[in-house]
Amino acid sequence: MKDTIVLYSSIGRGHIFSVVELGKLILTHNPSFSIAILIPTPPNSTAIDTTIFGYDSSITFHHIPIPQPPSGTALSPPSLIFHLIRYGNHNLHQVLQSISKTSKIKALVLDFLNYTANEVTNTLNIPTFFYYTSGASPLCALLYYKTIIQIKTEDSCNYLEIPGFPRISKEELPSYPEELENIFLDIVATMSGCNGIIINTFNALEGRANKALQEGSCFPDESNPPPVFCIGPVISVPGGENDENGCLSWLDSQPSQSVVLLSFGSLGRFSKTQLKEIAIGLEKSEQRFLWVVRSESDEESLEDLLPEGFLDRTKEKGMVVRDWAPQVKILSHDSVGGFVTHCGWNSVLEAVCEGVPMVTWPLYAEQHLNMIVLVKEMKVALALKETENGIVGATELGDRVKELMDSEKGKEIRERVLKMKVSGVEARNEGGSSYVALNRLTQLWKGKDNLSLLSPNSPLLSNYSG
Structure with a gap:
């Protein structure tokens, strides 16, 4: 036996x-x-x-x-x-x-x-x-x-x-x-x-x-x-993940470490109000982005959920996909230089193993504890602040994304997480x-x-x- x-x-x-x-x-x-x-x-x-x-x-x-x-x-x-x-x-x-x-x-x-x-x-x-x-x-x-x-x-x-x-x-x-x-x-x-x-x-x-x-x-x-x-x-x-939305081919056309990924796990759904704040914040940040959108409503189109003209105005710098994208493959792509994450542990490890610095947006379960450790202890992430009504404002998101991708502090975080990648x-x-x-x-x-x-x-x- x-x-x-x-x-x-x-x-x-x-x-x-x-x-x-x-x-x-x-x-x-x-x-x-x-x-x-x-x-x-x-x-x-x-x-x-x-x-x-x-x-x-x-x-x-x-x-x-x-x-x-x-x-x-x-x-x-x-x-x-x-x-x-x-x-x-x-x-x-x-x-x-x-x-x-x-x-x-x-x-x-x-x-x-x-x-x-x-x-x-x-x-x-x-x-x-x-x-x-x-x-x-x-x-x-x-x-x-x-x-x-x-x-x-x-x-x-x-x-x-x-x-x-x-x-x-x-x-x-x-x-x-x-x-x-x-x-x-x-x-x-x-x-x-x-x-x-x-x-x-x-x-x-x-x-x-x-x-x-x-x-x-x-x-x-x-x-x-x-x-x-x-x-x-x-x-x-990474193996059998299909790239139905063409994310990887879009990333192939982007400069090295220039794109920030926004993805919040299978349960990370946002209200229409919050989605609009994210969109405005990304536009303000002036950074390239790949955003996986999950909304509370599956009935409305991206055009209905996001600010008028957003998709057209950002089409040169950004890509927005609905519900799912091959996250492991995306994080391993050379064009990706940052990750706005819900702090689920699988996602955290995927980012660390690819040397991708993070902006933390915890949503449920132990993710708030993960956020504290990532920001205070490991120092491989920046924290987002919510308003009193639980919304992350456009200015806050835009500032943190820009700080991660284009500042001395962001550079220090990137160097730190790259060392963690080697240690892993x-x-x-x-x-x-x-x-x-x-x-x-x-x-x-x-x-x-x-x-x-x-x-x-x-x-x-x-x-x-x-």
Whole structure:
């Protein structure tokens, strides 16, 4: 029976792609393993086409059907994804038993959003590791969350000292509903008791955070933290992305490092008011740009969404496309010299790996924490300021884009991120920090001969009800 590492992705294309790349990385490092990737499929959704990933025969895909929530269940959108995964636990249990009939499961790696699947892995006695798909710095903040909640209620304390994280004011912390805060505390408790945490980062990028994690200073129980493995940067390698909008051919005609890319992830949709401010700001900046527009309304055309005449006035310097563009290929293009980003971690790593400086525009989740680290700690980005009503004004955007692309400060940021690019390559090369961490992890897995699944006939398993 072949030794198998099972990777359980969370819901969402970004999470699935990240887990697939992790699987490929494990195989390049240790081809004796086979990889089983589990993809949750929520009700009323289409199963993702796994042929797009370009994998080899050592990777197999298994869909985990997520049943409809029980009737009368009231779930708020922020917590929905966590509950859906729990509803799929019974099907997860069955799939793991099926895999165990032909393979020896050495470990199960959970996307951290799938923390409730730990209920199944504990029952099956499978070594459980967590894959944190964001950076080490926001993980420090998450693990320290119980203390953060306590400090936030103290009037005498205006600043927070989080181990491994830049010093921040209480106002800079994103706020969450109480229901979500309780989920975060559950995640922390589960991660703290796992066999290890894998993070998509590297030492040179987040050295202080990695040190705090290794020492355990941000864990609830500092004396016995799980081992941490920083194995990044793990990013999707450009391959099957189609350039339907002709972005790459347009970039071919632009001068070197002259174009700023504006792209905000699959959920980064803006109001008509905000889109018009962006357009005016880009015109004011006088910089070349490639802008991926996602609006709250899919009905209106670009001409309706943007200021009158904008597309015609900027056609020599700018390109605007709707909804999607091949971001990895664009960031790797020689003509691109800047990136206005929502600070999703995949996008951050893609920019760092191509040496592209950033302007930060965080929108949701841990992106505000990523922004703080990028600007204050790594110093590879400039921050945008919102008005009181949450809008980024045209003047603010135009000034920051111009500063990034055409100023001494922008030049310093570019030089800094280019050094990070080199460090990222070195980390993954033989002898580098991420190479060593991944080797340590795979050796740990290879040594766990006594930790495979229990017999499928075990009464403990047959009584599991999910």
